[in-house]
Amino acid sequence: MMPQYASANSSSPYNLVAVKHLRPCGTTVAHWQRMTLRLRREIIVWQRLRHENVVPLLGTISNNHPCIGLISPWMEAGNLNTFLHKESLTLAYRVKLSCDIAAGLCYLHHEGIVHGDLTGANVLIDDNDAARLVDFGLSTIMEEFQGTSFMTSTVGGAMRYRAPELLPSTEADVHDVFKPTLTTMCDVYSLGSVVLQILSGHAPYYNIQDDILVTLALSRRVRPSRPPSNSLTDPYWDLITRCWVKASFRPSADEVYTSLLQLYESSS
Numbered sequence: 001m002m003p004q005y006a007s008a009n010s011s012s013p014y015n016l017v018a019v020k021h022l023r024p025c026g027t028t029v030a031h032w033q034r035m036t037l038r039l040r041r042e043i044i045v046w047q048r049l050r051h052e053n054v055v056p057l058l059g060t061i062s063n064n065h066p067c068i069g070l071i072s073p074w075m076e077a078g079n080l081n082t083f084l085h086k087e088s089l090t091l092a093y094r095v096k097l098s099c100d101i102a103a104g105l106c107y108l109h110h111e112g113i114v115h116g117d118l119t120g121a122n123v124l125i126d127d128n129d130a131a132r133l134v135d136f137g138l139s140t141i142m143e144e145f146q147g148t149s150f151m152t153s154t155v156g157g158a159m160r161y162r163a164p165e166l167l168p169s170t171e172a173d174v175h176d177v178f179k180p181t182l183t184t185m186c187d188v189y190s191l192g193s194v195v196l197q198i199l200s201g202h203a204p205y206y207n208i209q210d211d212i213l214v215t216l217a218l219s220r221r222v223r224p225s226r227p228p229s230n231s232l233t234d235p236y237w238d239l240i241t242r243c244w245v246k247a248s249f250r251p252s253a254d255e256v257y258t259s260l261l262q263l264y265e266s267s268s
Helices: 029-047 080-086 091-110 138-143 149-154 157-161 184-200 211-219 234-242 253-267
Strands: 007-009 016-022 059-061 069-073 123-125 131-133
Touching: 080 123, 080 184, 091 131, 091 184, 091 253, 157 184, 157 211, 184 234, 184 253, 234 253
Parallel strands: none
Antiparallel strands: 007 016, 016 069, 059 069, 123 131
């Protein structure tokens, strides 16, 4: 299954909208029905959220499609990955984007929501040049389809941002049943990784090109290396690495947000 985006006219305050479907790819009818029911529960949660750093859900559409379409505002600037590559950004603005993302994550956590898949691809830039979180909760649906082709979408680029506790370590007994749990601390780890990307312009494990080797590094609990960057000074690097320590010792999203605000004030 792959997410599909399309633009369309809308009667909402937004001139264009994005419609996202999770397309079936080799799943059974039973799997598909289960996924649709799970998606409906996520829709109820998303519809009640209101925050300037969270993409709003404008509505849904079926339109003879096998799965519900999720309608959200169309973000012309695209996601964080593309935005960072095509724009020349000041340090102050990079830190401001980091603050936006942390603020959105704080809001989700206060609402009892774990994002579960915080990456550069799941951060959109709106018309006011603010960062907004999207696709929270979809990774928990993926977990219910373990063993199907849906799970392959979590392998690759997204693995660079995922907390290591979500993968079995290389020292684990191969006969043990590994059932990781998504927590707010997993999100904090990913937040540190996204901040690294924003400040340095490099994704985590920038020096490892093969995604399979990235997965191996994670299973060995090897942290990302510090990339060369004039913007990534010691105070920022120290904050990022605090997000990567053992889960029980990581700061909360609120603490990371407070630290980023202090750094933003000193950089402005």
